[in-house]
Amino acid sequence: MSPDCDDNDDDFGGCSSKASSTKETCQLEIQVDNEQLNLEDEDTESIDATKLSRFIEINSLHMVTEYNPVTVIGLFNSVIQIHLLLIMNKASPEYEENMHRYQKAAKLFQGKILFILVDSGMKANGKVISFFKLKESQLPALAIYRTLDDEWDTLPKVEVSIEHVQNFCDGFLSGKLLKENRESEQKTPKVEL
Numbered sequence: 001m002s003p004d005c006d007d008n009d010d011d012f013g014g015c016s017s018k019a020s021s022t023k024e025t026c027q028l029e030i031q032v033d034n035e036q037l038n039l040e041d042e043d044t045e046s047i048d049a050t051k052l053s054r055f056i057e058i059n060s061l062h063m064v065t066e067y068n069p070v071t072v073i074g075l076f077n078s079v080i081q082i083h084l085l086l087i088m089n090k091a092s093p094e095y096e097e098n099m100h101r102y103q104k105a106a107k108l109f110q111g112k113i114l115f116i117l118v119d120s121g122m123k124a125n126g127k128v129i130s131f132f133k134l135k136e137s138q139l140p141a142l143a144i145y146r147t148l149d150d151e152w153d154t155l156p157k158v159e160v161s162i163e164h165v166q167n168f169c170d171g172f173l174s175g176k177l178l179k180e181n182r183e184s185e186q187k188t189p190k191v192e193l
Contacts, residue, residue: 063106064099067118067125075114081147082113084169086160087129088140089121098140098160105165113144113169144172153177 065071067085075083086102088095099117106115118125120139129136132143138156142165145152155168171177 063110064103064115064117067116067128069124075116076147078114080112080114082172083116083145083147084109084113084165085116085118085128085132085143085145086140087118087120087125087132087134087143088160090117090119091121092140094140094160101160101162102165105162105169108162108166109169112173142168144168146172151177 064086065075067075086098088098102115102117106113109115118128120129120136129139132141132152132154134141134143134154134156140158140160142155142158142160143152144154153168153172155164158164158168
């Protein structure tokens with residue numbers, strides 16, 4: 001990037017973001033949660049393409065963000081404290097169709113809920129699946145989680161439709177949890193994902 005202001009508008013899965021840099025600061029504006037992040041003076045002096053790329057990758061939130069060790073940092077640093085996870089195997093035949101509907105539902109809750117995809121086909125994501133007390137036979141599933149108080153709920157063996165996602169999110173936002181999850185939540189010790 002040149003020392004002059006170099007603006008790039010990119011479309012990240014239906015969510016636009018804007019990156020710009022000056023001699024002193026690099027800014028990343030994320031419209032999914034209307035947040036602006038800055039890479040400050042001391043960091044920009046020694047910035048190279050790899051460091052800039054990592055900063056953008058960690059802090060870029062798409063309309064639907066795939067959960068992985070890099071994006072988890074940005075997810076938990078977001079000002080949006082409610083996360084909806086679609087837990088399903090990306091290799092399944094229903095994946096494309098389900099993702100299309102999930103992305104449409106994400107637009108309804110932009111700025112309120114972060115929509116996350118957890119690929120159950122990746123062994124590394126097993127810890128996330130077990131945190132929500134889900135089994136492989138219960139997938140695909142939706143799991144909703146509030147970072148502020150660790151409150152969560154799940155909707156196992158779900159048909160991913162805009163209506164199901166919307167009803168599940170609206171229910172959680174209005175304080176309605178499934179009874180079985182309230183009881184298991186009280187028995188679950190806090191575990192860092």
